[in-house]
Amino acid sequence: xxxxxxxxxxxxxxxxxxxxxxxxxxxxxxxxxxxxxxxxxxxxxxxxxxxxxxxxxxxxxxxxxxxxxxxxxxxxxxxxxxxxxxxxxxxxxxxxxxxxxxxxxxxxxxxxxxxxxxxxxxxxxxxxxxxxxxxxxxxxxxxxxxxxxxxxxxxxxxxxxxxxxxxxxxxxxxxxxxxxxxxxxxxxxxxxxxxxxxxxxxxxxxxxxxxxxxxxxxxxxxxxxxxxxxxxxxxxxxxxxxxxxxxxxxxxxxxxxxxxxxxxxxxxxxxxxxxxxxxxxxxxxxxxxxxxxxxxx
Amino acid sequence: xxxxxxxxxxxxxxxxxxxxxxxxxxxxxxxxxxxxxxxxxxxxxxxxxxxxxxxxxxxxxxxxxxxxxxxxxxxxxxxxxxxxxxxxxxxxxxxxxxxxxxxxxxxxxxxxxxxxxxxxxxxxxxxxxxxxxxxxxxxxxxxxxxxxxxxxxxxxxxxxxxxxxxxxxxxxxxxxxxxxxx
Numbered sequence: 001x002x003x004x005x006x007x008x009x010x011x012x013x014x015x016x017x018x019x020x021x022x023x024x025x026x027x028x029x030x031x032x033x034x035x036x037x038x039x040x041x042x043x044x045x046x047x048x049x050x051x052x053x054x055x056x057x058x059x060x061x062x063x064x065x066x067x068x069x070x071x072x073x074x075x076x077x078x079x080x081x082x083x084x085x086x087x088x089x090x091x092x093x094x095x096x097x098x099x100x101x102x103x104x105x106x107x108x109x110x111x112x113x114x115x116x117x118x119x120x121x122x123x124x125x126x127x128x129x130x131x132x133x134x135x136x137x138x139x140x141x142x143x144x145x146x147x148x149x150x151x152x153x154x155x156x157x158x159x160x161x162x163x164x165x166x167x168x169x170x171x172x173x174x175x176x177x178x179x180x181x182x183x184x185x186x187x188x189x190x191x192x193x194x195x196x197x198x199x200x201x202x203x204x205x206x207x208x209x210x211x212x213x214x215x216x217x218x219x220x221x222x223x224x225x226x227x228x229x230x231x232x233x234x235x236x237x238x239x240x241x242x243x244x245x246x247x248x249x250x251x252x253x254x255x256x257x258x259x260x261x262x263x264x265x266x267x268x269x270x271x272x273x274x275x276x277x278x279x280x281x282x283x284x285x286x287x288x289x290x291x292x293x294x295x296x297x
Numbered sequence: 298x299x300x301x302x303x304x305x306x307x308x309x310x311x312x313x314x315x316x317x318x319x320x321x322x323x324x325x326x327x328x329x330x331x332x333x334x335x336x337x338x339x340x341x342x343x344x345x346x347x348x349x350x351x352x353x354x355x356x357x358x359x360x361x362x363x364x365x366x367x368x369x370x371x372x373x374x375x376x377x378x379x380x381x382x383x384x385x386x387x388x389x390x391x392x393x394x395x396x397x398x399x400x401x402x403x404x405x406x407x408x409x410x411x412x413x414x415x416x417x418x419x420x421x422x423x424x425x426x427x428x429x430x431x432x433x434x435x436x437x438x439x440x441x442x443x444x445x446x447x448x449x450x451x452x453x454x455x456x457x458x459x460x461x462x463x464x465x466x467x468x469x470x471x472x473x474x475x476x477x478x479x
Contacts, residue, residue, distance in 0.1 A: 050337075
């Protein structure tokens, strides 16, 4: 300000003082939040206060979608019913085979003395909104710690892996999609069992397999499934389909890109698998992961 | 009686400001909360979604710098941080700076017409976004290009509308009288 206001007007602290105070406060919050976990309580409290407003804002949209679904034409339903019928026939064949295989598998396992696999409990969640951020791909879903969600749990749809819960509050949770740059999934090529880790890639909507030798046996069209080595994702969930393989002789690495099989931006409902958390090591905080990634060449 | 000229000079060309009623503080907070709720809507990754809350904060910082200031800006910034799942303080810092610049410019801006004011508001909005994006870039080590600037351009283009809407209650006459110009 070029000149100060007359002193007989009561204006509170000077504008400079306020600027410095609130800026320093913001920067302090930023540093504390980036380095430590201590502000999670504040965030949870604010998130709980925000929740009714978020629901209120979403209400017109959900009302609209419900009305349009209600008035959806008969042909649409007919087509859907036909699709479902066809799927049911296909599924019944698959199920028959699966039952046979499961029985055979159980027998083999009994012979090996291995324990039967535990069925993972799950929770159905609905997407509240997508976070508007150019740096990451995050969703906010409508279930939180109260419904048994915890950071680290994987999220799937009927296609395969969608992402992972990264932060929970009481009633909502934050989910990082597979294509988020901070996300990584241990995968395996279904065809030959080659193991790797899929990262969210710079290319939008793609996953990249890093540090693969240029002569590695991965082809376009290969299916990638979770390998289960991390103990977070159950083994065998479909993740992505390889759609680009560029073999670069000079660097010695192949650039492999894959497209997620789950429809990340179509569905509104997903399943969170409540994998057993107590047996897992503590997850590194997002910042820690970033720093580790930054250190890599 | 001589007929009044049809094109009277606009008051702002003289630098004169129209007489306005005093603002109701409750109206200020109501508009801020409505703007904030517009920001809460599920905009997803659409390009060019204006930050209506920032626009409203600028507006009240310019017109009522004694009633609305950096504390409100800081508070709404924190709310946006939690909603957008960012680090606490990103939007708080950006909105604090935004409010400061708006207060620093508040005497100057009011001498301009709606378009001139919008041209003053655009750099303020861009600085706000730049602060948020710089913090994100410093933490993630990447830069997402410059397409995000469209958001600010759209928001600045909405300034004349915001000017109309937010000043409308103050432009009402205390007692309605059809023979009087105000």
